Amino acid sequence: MGAVKTTRMPRAVREQQMLDAAVRIFGRRGYMAASMDEIAELAGVSKPLVYLYLNSKEDLFSACIRREATALTEAVRAGVRPELPADRQLWEGLRAFFTHTAQHPDGWSVLHTQARTHGEPFAAEVGELRREFVAFVTQLIAVTAREAHRDPDLPEREVSGLAEALVGAAESLAAWANATPGVTARQTAATLMNFAWVGLDNLMTGKPWTPPAA
Template identity: 60%
Template structure:
């Protein structure tokens, strides 16, 4: 009596979709939005092109899904890394470590967010902008908390705290593309930023 081999187990939709997103992030990061084709993504994911379209509809929707996933993961990593209840400098340090470690461990995702998603013609630039606003808001709240906890010195206005947060986030984004390791990059930025911020919080400001 003839026997047949068992059919391979069906891959759950959620798992298959994540595999496609993993492949898409890698291809988009390497090739950019415009140059990437759905054929390339299908080959990288090891599936047929019709299956990619079935799950993720179009190249625009696929790119948007990649951006949403990577932006959410980065924001979550930064928030999870911050040592709540620690002194202000320790909170900032731990948040920077979380940022640099995540961008180092997810290089394709960071390339997608920081480079290609902001380029002309790529959809979902608003997703990246929203992620950046969320991180800036979070850093602003950390700086505001530090100012309120300072033993002396003038109260730091909200717009000034936000300006400092914007500068800090911009510097972190620039360093994320450097050759420094995560801990080195975080230490470099703390040495650059906290010495000045620490003085500011105690009322020592620079004047021309």
């Protein structure tokens, strides 16, 4: 019998197959436990071909982080309509965020868990994604303040802190939702809106919570 002929694929398509396999293995087994052998096997290619395309395990992991971060950012941007009021923009952004993380749990594991626990340069790449989300939320809070009926001038430090808190809550909720059967992306987004927006609305309309006297 003659040798079995394999179908030749464009390099970009083959590389995406490798990244798909790598995200699945990294997301489920972790960076340290994942092996290039099992990634190659899942992708249906030889291990030397993975090294030829992506150089090393570290470079492969970095490529996974960049791809998943780009996909998540694009999903959130596509979900937000700038012409809507600030609360609707936040709602649509959160819903897009939780929908994407629910549909790509391995990718979210790579970004939220694996990349952060293995030091530089992986943590730095994820940090850039997080800064972009914080900037987006900061802008929404600033827009909301301008639209408020009362004094809209919140201290910049307070706006930044609120944005950091909201992004941190979204990250934790995404991990929780992916580990909790039956929770939908819409329910998760509504949970965070109920937690965050009521407080923001009170703050914008001059009814902030104040700590008790010492």
